[in-house]
């Protein structure tokens with residue numbers, strides 16, 4: 001296993017003046033489980049291909065444990081890869097498929113047997129080991145692909161490119177949990193590309209959120225939820241995402257539309273240093289219905305209440321903007337008008353999309 005450092009790493013495809021990947025520097029720790037999460041076209045595959053050696057970046061360096069691998073071909077990087085679709089040998093048995101990466105490295109047969117047994121056990125393939133891979137379902141075949149990616153202990157990292165795309169949603173959930181268990185048991189460095197936030201948040205210790213060729217935040221699922229560093233993280237993570245409202249500083253308060261919200265003097269001082277328009281961000285989970293006349297609350301017009309099963313979602317009109325509020329499963333429609341209080345420590349401020357307070 002290895003740490004991975006990206007040093008001023010950026011990429012422009014030949015003939016394009018735009019960066020597919022903006023130059024950036026970051027470090028991923030040895031043994032970590034990282035998810036690269038972002039919408040289509042944000043640069044996830046470009047970054048993964050640079051790490052795997054399929055693509056040489058136009059700028060910057062990639063280091064594995066301090067060793068510069070930027071221009072090394074994939075075979076010399078000592079990595080394992082799992083792709084969207086199964087890559088297995090149909091004519092071989094499940095055992096021989098799982099054993100292949102180990103036999104390729106000339107490991108003694110006794111070690112091959114014990115390692116294959118360990119991986120097969122974790123992936124629920126133990127009873128299938130003698131079967132030919134050709135007769136298996138697409139899901140079982142992808143399970144074998146996962147096993148082949150995970151079977152070697154000596155790889156620098158295992159890279160996954162949307163590996164659960166072909167998997168049925170129910171089995172997907174099981175496999176995600178198995179992957180998490182594998183990570184805890186085997187302590188492999190895992191990098192997992194996905195555009196699915198649930199997949200990223202359940203699998204990874206650290207989620208690397210990408211947007212328009214940039215990593216806009218790297219953090220635990222809790223960091224991303226409680227303190228989004230970028231408005232994109234705010235609305236991309238969460239269901240529904242963060243409420244984002246244009247606002248202005250006005251002395252010791254914030255103006256939101258026609259209304260005023262008192263804020264602590266220290267926060268007002270901090271916001272006074274910021275240039276450019278401000279946006280207030282608060283997740284629907286951190287807004288509550290307040291008592292009439294309660295200090296530091298906003299007045300809004302009720303639009304609708306939807307039942308989400310374990311919670312209810314209230315939509316209100318606040319000036320020109322709509323705001324979502326998550327309420328308990330037994331909440332009732334609060335009438336035509338409502339006072340809303342925002343949890344102060346979970347209310348964020350953004351300028352030019354970045355969090356400033």
Ligand SMILES: Nc1ncnc2c1ncn2[C@@H]1O[C@H](COP(=O)(O)OP(=O)(O)OP(=O)(O)O)[C@@H](O)[C@H]1O
Nearest residue numbers: 013016020038039040041042043044045046047195
């Ligand atoms: N071979 C290429 N030549 C030119 N531009 C490319 C090439 N591959 C990708 N791009 C562009 O680079 C940007 C990043 O693409 P990339 O495939 O890395 O994103 P992604 O997040 O992996 O998206 P997806 O989930 O759709 O695969 C996009 O604007 C894309 O059009």
